[in-house]
Every structure is written in C-alpha cells, then in structure tokens.
Amino acid sequence: MEQLPIHAAKKFVSKFHPNCDAALLAGSVVSGQATATSDLDIVIFDRNQSHSYRESLVEFGWPIEVFVHNLDSYKPFFVSDCERARPTLPRMVSEGVILKDNGIVVDIKNEANELLAKGPEKWSGEIIRLKRYFITDALDDLLGATDRSEELQIANTLTELVSEFVLRTNGHWIGSSKWVMRTLKQFDEQFAQQYFESFDLFYRTGDKADVADLVEDVLRPYGGRLFEGFSIGKNS
Template sequence: MTAINKMKPIKAAQQFIQKWFPDCQAALLAGSVTRGDATETSDLDIIVFQRNILSSYRESLFDFGWPIEVFVHNETSYKQFFETDKKRARPSMPRMVYEGIILKNNGLIEGIKKEAKELLDIGPDEWTKETVDLKRYFITDTLDDFMGCENREEVIFIASSLAELTSEFVLRINRKWIGASKWVYRSLKDFDQEFANRFVDAFDLFYKSGDKSKVVQLVNDVLEPYGGRLFEGFSLGKIRSGGKSNDK
C-alpha cells in the first residue's frame, strides 16, 4: 500500500484492533496523528488494554499501510509506567492516554484517562535545594567547557549537552514536564513561547556562525535567580566529622 492511498489512521487503527486484539477491553490511538502534527514518517501509536496478559509489552510492526507501535497492558500494569514517567518527569504514557482517541471501550478508559489527566495537571515533584545546586554545578561546568573550547567538532557536542541541561533546569525548576528530542522544544514552548524562541535563536546562532554570546547570556540569565553559576564551595560525597555526608 503506497503513501498516496494509505488508509486513514483511525480506520487503520480500528482494523488493527479487530485483527490482532478482538477480545481486548479497550484501546486508544495516540501520538502525532491525534495531535494533527503527523509527518510522512509518522507511525500509529496504539495502546491496548488486555485482561489476560501477565505483563505489559511493546511491539513494532507494519500493517494496513502503517508502521505501528503497540503498547499492551492489563488492567493495572499501566500504573507502573505512570509512576516511572512521573519520577523521570517525562509523561510519555500519561500523555498518550490522555490525548488518545478511543478505539474500543468497555468502560475502563474513563478512569484511566482521569488518572492520566490528574498526573499531568499536578506536574513532576519539586526539586530540593540540593538538587538545584547539583544541577547548577553541572550546568556551570558544561558552560565553562563550552566557553573555553576552540575545537569546532568538540564544541558542537558540548553545546548539545548544555542545551539539554539548561532546558531541563528551566522546566523542572518551574515544575513543568521535560522531554527528549522534539519534545524539548515542545515542552519549552508549552511553558513559555517567548523563552522557547530565545532558546532556539541562541543555539541556532551558535550552530550557524559559531557565535557563543547569546548562549552564554541565556544560560547566565537562567541561573541568576537561583544563585548564578556554582563552582567554588560545591561538595558532593564529602564525609564530615561524625560520619555524616555533605552531599548536595
């Protein structure tokens, strides 16, 4: 089946469920096709709730003209993924469930969607001061490497690390969800469109011209309200008298 006559995503997903999971309790179509930002290479993300499986699993295949990622859960296994996503502050599973289009439902989906929305609304746990200081230290160290590096090949990868650390800091310090890959920009945009534009402009200028000034200013501005760069006085793992750790 060619891309020109590829089956509509919802129809393909419905037929996939009928073919492979006819006895499932519920199913959802999630991902880019449901958000309206699918591309020619997008796949179908399908979540299935099947009572008679012992543990959750993920499988990739082609069917009905589409690459398909299927995530199969029983009535409780999804909860572990919700909890794991909350701890890592990347709500992949809750977001898929909440945004998902219902393909089949025996009454199970409403409760799971409610759980997903509540988790998304609450946001990730607040960072402790120790965590904030630790992240400031790592950003400072990476920024120093970025500023001092004169090797073009190496500094490209340092810039990538700096962008990841800085975006994480901005989002987590404000108790917002983070993301990876394309979700870094999407998460920043959801938080603050103006800041997201500034972030992209700064790194875009560096990658195009080698000009580091806007990146350096951006990172300094991000850290400044929380004490600025951190190097002198930072300690990790030092044992004080009495046997107590001085971890930060």
C-alpha cells in the same frame, strides 16, 4: 494506498487485538503534529494479557507502535514515567482518541489526567544547586573549547541541561528529542524561541555569546553560575 490514521488504527485493533477491553490512538497524528514519517501509537488494554509489551510493525500502510497492557501493568509505567518527569504513557492515555472501550477508559484517563495535573516532584534546593554546577561546568567547557567536534557535543549536553533546569524549576514536565521544544513551548513560547535562536546561532555560526547570555538568564534567579565552593560528599 495509505488509510486515514483513525481507520487504520481501528482495523489494526480489530485484526490483532479483537478481544481487548480498550484501545487508544495517541501521538502526533492525534495532536496535529504529524510529519511524513510519523507512526501510529496505539495503546491496548487487555485483561487477558499476562504482562505488558511493546511492538513495532507495519500494517494498513502505516508504521505502528503498539503498547499492550493488562488492567494493572500500566500503573508501574505511570509511576516510573512521572518519577523521571517524562510522563510518556500518562500523556498518551490522556490525549488518546478512543478506538474501543468496554467501559474502562474513563477511569484510566482520569488516573492519567490527575498525574499530569499534579506535575513532577519539586526539586530540592540541593538538586538545584547540583544542576547549577553541571550547567556552569558545561558552559565553561563550551566557551573554552576550540575543537569544533568537541564544541558540538558540549552544546548538545547544554541544550538538555538548560531545558531540564528551566522546566523542572518551574514545575513542568520535561521531554526528550522532539519533545524538548514541545514542552518548552507549552511552558513559555517566548523563552522557547530565545532558547532555539541561541543554540541555532551557535550551530550555524559557532557564535557562543547568545548561549552564554541564555544560561546567565536561566541561572540568575537561582544564584547564577556555580563553581567556587561547590562540593559533593565532603565531610563537614
């Protein structure tokens, strides 16, 4: 019989990491967004571990993803996650429910919270210009495409480019997969709905008009679409 997430997680820690310094339960089961296929995300801190590692297994009726760190190895992950603007580990630590703590969790949670509150590095004008060009190029490809298989792949690229552009130009963290919509909703529920409806209409019917309007709205405050005059690496 499947056990409650918190009970299964505590049993897992007791069985597999009894000497750890701290353990947190994170992910969808904690945030209230769990589905029938959700797993348990457990973060372990153990000063006796020589290096960090990740492992997947099934125990106590649950698929479990465990992320094991010593008291230093998590720091480079914090940094790299923030550099790519997808703070996976800081978010897990910040939101995680404490399963065990020998007095170290508060400081690590504070580190994570400070990074999350700071937000990602601000995009430069040159990066924004580059992204405008890539979005313009993808939209033009979509509008001109007549092969349905190609249209789908171009649209997939455009969903990623548009969500990234909106979030980064507004100083917000980005996400991938299911986290795209979650991060957009955290930023602006109304925009997230427009984004969803525009692409949903295209995927269902092939109608590209709403996607084009969405892109125009997104790029307009930054100068609109960009093609003519764009260059990379040209000598002045």
